Amino acid sequence: MKSFLTFLKSGYYLGLIFLLTFTIWTFYEDTPPYAFNLYNMMGILFLILLGTLWFILFEDTTVTLPTTLAILFFINKSNMDFETVASFGFPYIGVGLFFLGPIVHLIRFKPRFRLNTFFWGFLLIGVSYLIPLLYLPFEISAIPVSMMGILYLLLYLFYANTLKGDLRYLFRILLGINLLLTFQVFFYLYQGYLQTPDLALIYRLFSGWNRNLGWANINDMCFYLALTFPSYLYFIFKHPKNPIFWFMMWLPMMAVILSKSRGGLLGFSFCLLFCLIFLLIKGNKTLIKNAMFFVVVSGMIIYFSQDVFIVWWEFFTDSLGDDLNQFSSGRIEIYQIGFDVFKTYPLFGGGWTSLINLRPDSRLFMYHSTLVQSLAAMGLFGLFALLVHYGQVFRFLLRYRTLEKSLFLIGYLASQIHGLIDNVQYAVPYSILMVLFLALFEKAELKT
Numbered sequence: 001m002k003s004f005l006t007f008l009k010s011g012y013y014l015g016l017i018f019l020l021t022f023t024i025w026t027f028y029e030d031t032p033p034y035a036f037n038l039y040n041m042m043g044i045l046f047l048i049l050l051g052t053l054w055f056i057l058f059e060d061t062t063v064t065l066p067t068t069l070a071i072l073f074f075i076n077k078s079n080m081d082f083e084t085v086a087s088f089g090f091p092y093i094g095v096g097l098f099f100l101g102p103i104v105h106l107i108r109f110k111p112r113f114r115l116n117t118f119f120w121g122f123l124l125i126g127v128s129y130l131i132p133l134l135y136l137p138f139e140i141s142a143i144p145v146s147m148m149g150i151l152y153l154l155l156y157l158f159y160a161n162t163l164k165g166d167l168r169y170l171f172r173i174l175l176g177i178n179l180l181l182t183f184q185v186f187f188y189l190y191q192g193y194l195q196t197p198d199l200a201l202i203y204r205l206f207s208g209w210n211r212n213l214g215w216a217n218i219n220d221m222c223f224y225l226a227l228t229f230p231s232y233l234y235f236i237f238k239h240p241k242n243p244i245f246w247f248m249m250w251l252p253m254m255a256v257i258l259s260k261s262r263g264g265l266l267g268f269s270f271c272l273l274f275c276l277i278f279l280l281i282k283g284n285k286t287l288i289k290n291a292m293f294f295v296v297v298s299g300m301i302i303y304f305s306q307d308v309f310i311v312w313w314e315f316f317t318d319s320l321g322d323d324l325n326q327f328s329s330g331r332i333e334i335y336q337i338g339f340d341v342f343k344t345y346p347l348f349g350g351g352w353t354s355l356i357n358l359r360p361d362s363r364l365f366m367y368h369s370t371l372v373q374s375l376a377a378m379g380l381f382g383l384f385a386l387l388v389h390y391g392q393v394f395r396f397l398l399r400y401r402t403l404e405k406s407l408f409l410i411g412y413l414a415s416q417i418h419g420l421i422d423n424v425q426y427a428v429p430y431s432i433l434m435v436l437f438l439a440l441f442e443k444a445e446l447k448t
Contacts, residue, residue, distance in 0.1 A: 163439065237403060
């Protein structure tokens with residue numbers, strides 16, 4: 001059993017889970033009478049059952065992280081909106097089955113619980129999600145999404161008191177997620193390439209899919225890539241003579257450029273810049289020499305593929321439009337709606353269904369900005385809760401700084417910069433990632 005547990009904590013097992021996730025995610029056709037792809041549903045059920053087995057067998061819940069994380073990136077449901085999530089039973093069945101494992105784990109192993117480092121921030125966020133239910137007109141569809149804050153709190157309390165991970169494993173997870181999402185973007189680009197045979201090659205590379213990526217759209221993919229990108233630098237520091245991680249860094253860079261995501265390029269550029277600065281400050285002579293070589297080779301690649309950047313600039317200038325709202329893909333109008341809702345409900349917000357009630361055509365229910373989302377959905381109390389959470393995160397990461405904390409902070413800052421113009425902080429996968437990553441960081445056994 002001990003050798004099997006070692007395998008479950010290895011990069012091989014992590015790679016197998018993420019490979020399975022990518023393979024089944026590529027099945028994207030809806031399978032009537034189901035609203036979701038049947039293979040997606042079967043894959044998620046398999047991961048839930050596998051995770052439940054590990055919850056029951058092992059006291060250290062670190063081994064359940066790969067399956068829990070993989071579920072976040074599994075669904076490939078095109079045009080998934082609020083009505084899809086609220087009306088069909090599959091997501092609720094999946095959540096119900098998922099909690100079976102932790103319940104059995106608690107009964108069997110009886111872990112001791114304490115209020116951990118990030119408890120108060122998650123508690124306040126959970127409360128801020130719920131308060132609007134007390135005074136807004138009753139909507140059955142508002143209950144599940146308003147309960148998500150409590151779900152994050154429960155997940156944090158459970159994992160922070162039951163796992164015994166190490167930081168090397170955390171960065172293996174970050175690297176695995178980055179590669180998984182990079183290849184999902186490449187699949188998105190490949191589908192667009194197949195669907196546009198009449199275009200010139202350079203435009204076919206940029207054409208993209210005529211649909212979103214199921215659990216996310218292309219902008220979302222980019223801020224997850226920025227969040228996890230510093231994991232390459234971690235392994236570069238740990239294995240300074242191994243060139244493979246330098247070459248691997250070009251994969252997510254290519255994915256972000258070809259995605260045509262303007263906000264994605266903004267956040268990712270900050271991440272890349274911070275990584276290079278950190279490398280120059282903290283790297284030894286070997287690492288700095290390798291970094292200069294990487295920059296020179298990257299410059300040569302950019303020079304010989306300058307047509308790619310010329311075409312990207314064409315797409316950018318074409319997207320400028322006649323006014324700021326058009327340039328922002330309608331965000332300015334959404335922000336105005338959000339501030340109007342905030343003015344009506346300044347203390348505790350207009351709730352999580354406020355946007356979908358005002359604009360039924362909206363995808364899901366987000367205001368495309370962390371600040372606007374906080375104020376519109378949860379009011380000043382929601383903003384206060386978020387600031388408390390930020391304060392706890394930055395205090396933890398800036399105190400007794402290590403290589404791991406510094407690199408994680410770079411990805412975190414880059415994703416939050418993207419959050420100024422997109423759905424980041426309150427996106428469900430991002431929130432769950434933060435819960436699991438912070439819990440793992442807090443309980444890590446590795447000391448540097």
